[in-house]
Amino acid sequence: MTSGIFRPPPSADGSLLAETLRGSSPTVFRGLAAEWPAVERWTFPYIGSLAPDLPVRLVVGNRESDPTRFTRSTLGSYAELLAGDEPGQEPVYLKEFDLLKEFPQLRDDLRNGELFPRGSITSCTTWIGPARARTGLHCDLLDNLAVVIAGRKRFWLAGPEAVARAGKTSAKYDAWARLSSVGAEELAADHPDAGDFYVVDLEPGDVLYVPARWWHEVVNLTSSVLLSGFFGPKTRVLSQWLAVQGREGLHRTGLLGRGNCTCHPGRATANA
Numbered sequence: 001m002t003s004g005i006f007r008p009p010p011s012a013d014g015s016l017l018a019e020t021l022r023g024s025s026p027t028v029f030r031g032l033a034a035e036w037p038a039v040e041r042w043t044f045p046y047i048g049s050l051a052p053d054l055p056v057r058l059v060v061g062n063r064e065s066d067p068t069r070f071t072r073s074t075l076g077s078y079a080e081l082l083a084g085d086e087p088g089q090e091p092v093y094l095k096e097f098d099l100l101k102e103f104p105q106l107r108d109d110l111r112n113g114e115l116f117p118r119g120s121i122t123s124c125t126t127w128i129g130p131a132r133a134r135t136g137l138h139c140d141l142l143d144n145l146a147v148v149i150a151g152r153k154r155f156w157l158a159g160p161e162a163v164a165r166a167g168k169t170s171a172k173y174d175a176w177a178r179l180s181s182v183g184a185e186e187l188a189a190d191h192p193d194a195g196d197f198y199v200v201d202l203e204p205g206d207v208l209y210v211p212a213r214w215w216h217e218v219v220n221l222t223s224s225v226l227l228s229g230f231f232g233p234k235t236r237v238l239s240q241w242l243a244v245q246g247r248e249g250l251h252r253t254g255l256l257g258r259g260n261c262t263c264h265p266g267r268a269t270a271n272a
């Protein structure tokens, strides 16, 4: 049983946002983005209608813990699938989708200027998926603000040292993240003293600050749309970017994480 190990993360009022983002504690801001036009406008039929024939690549299942698999669809048919929410099917997930690059007019529906620290570099992508779609336990190299635009999501969080203390660091390669070989609940059950463990359910308009290096596992409780914004001061983002490019170079030439990464199909399905 892990329910006693996971506590709610701290929560704060929007007036404390700037101060909170200078610290390194995960924090929930309930309803901070509730008035953003996107929360009202970005329904699945609307997103699908923007470019029904646009090809999209979907992640099948949990690529952080299982062999990486992809499938292809179009934005229109994927949006129909999400609006229908067929139970019993293996979730397919549109991850790290650059919605704002595809449809720059959608920026008008956001109020990013109210969220991110002045002068920081930001990178915002969207995660659009059905109920039960999941991202396995991982940590990112940059601070993140997760904004729920539609639907409900559950975040499990574990402290920066938790996975290493438990000896559960995964060898699987990911450009901008580090992965755990076990899920958050298993980690907490087997290593309750490895660090702080939090769990929180987010609703449309809720914002969660996930500081760099905090482990998190995320599952959709319903079909949902998440805007995920990485941010940081220019020098920090640039130095991380250079380090990532170095590892990416090794990965592309097969010297790092070959056949065991989140960006190429895994060995079991390489020819599928």
Ligand SMILES: [Zn+2]
Pocket: 251, 261, 262, 263, 264
């Ligand atoms: Zn790869």
